[in-house]
Amino acid sequence: MKIAAIIPVKTFSNAKTRLGLSDDKKEKLCKIMLEEIVQTISISPQIEKIILVTKEEKAIEIGKNHNAEIIIDENEESVNSAVALADKYLLENNFDASIVFPQDIPYIKTQDIDFMMNYKMHPNFAIIVPSRRFDGTNALVRMPVDLMETHYDEDSYKIHMNTAKEKTLNVAMVFVKRIMWDVDNSEDLEFLLEQPEKPDFAEKIKKILESE
Numbered sequence: 001m002k003i004a005a006i007i008p009v010k011t012f013s014n015a016k017t018r019l020g021l022s023d024d025k026k027e028k029l030c031k032i033m034l035e036e037i038v039q040t041i042s043i044s045p046q047i048e049k050i051i052l053v054t055k056e057e058k059a060i061e062i063g064k065n066h067n068a069e070i071i072i073d074e075n076e077e078s079v080n081s082a083v084a085l086a087d088k089y090l091l092e093n094n095f096d097a098s099i100v101f102p103q104d105i106p107y108i109k110t111q112d113i114d115f116m117m118n119y120k121m122h123p124n125f126a127i128i129v130p131s132r133r134f135d136g137t138n139a140l141v142r143m144p145v146d147l148m149e150t151h152y153d154e155d156s157y158k159i160h161m162n163t164a165k166e167k168t169l170n171v172a173m174v175f176v177k178r179i180m181w182d183v184d185n186s187e188d189l190e191f192l193l194e195q196p197e198k199p200d201f202a203e204k205i206k207k208i209l210e211s212e
Helices: 023-042 057-065 079-092 110-117 156-167 186-194 199-210
Strands: 003-008 049-054 069-072 097-100 125-130 137-143 171-173
Touching: 003 023, 003 079, 023 049, 023 057, 023 110, 023 199, 049 057, 049 079, 057 069, 069 079, 079 097, 110 125, 110 137, 125 156, 137 156, 156 171, 186 199
Parallel strands: 003 049, 003 097, 049 069, 125 171
Antiparallel strands: 097 137, 125 137
8 A cells, every 4th residue: 555644845044933933043943843753654665655745945955865755835724735746646646544743742652653554444444543732633644645635724633633524433542642642832832841752852852952
């Protein structure tokens, strides 16, 4: 089965405004988070291709370093429009399923993807991993790729659950803690730094926060 990971990437300078960081620190944080996520997903045996939908030059460079497919999102209208661009590519290239990941879950590990995909069901299925606060969607698996449209930025977890149930009986909500840990504000960042999962990566974050 051909599975692709879709990562919509907002221009770093426009992302993570709630962190309260300087533009330089914020952009450096976005860059290292994306590098960590792409690196992890690129070595997952479950994922055949990573699709980065972005116009951020640093993100494009990261994607190319890991053989990702780059789709330029000139308008950067929304996460949903970015996913729709990726869906079109995947349908044209005969992918069976996709997983949408955000750009801010750097503690994800390959075993998390394996665990999540153990719940896959045939022929039509959806898997949803909520965010830590249960207000967002930190992983959305759809088979087929066009099973349902996405509804990010709209209390997406509940809407995705309800929408998926309208399309198929095979819907699973899966709790994967490291995928549920996203970084939207300073509280999230503090929480992440308290977790012992990736000490080397945590040190990278601390160096950015402590820099002049």
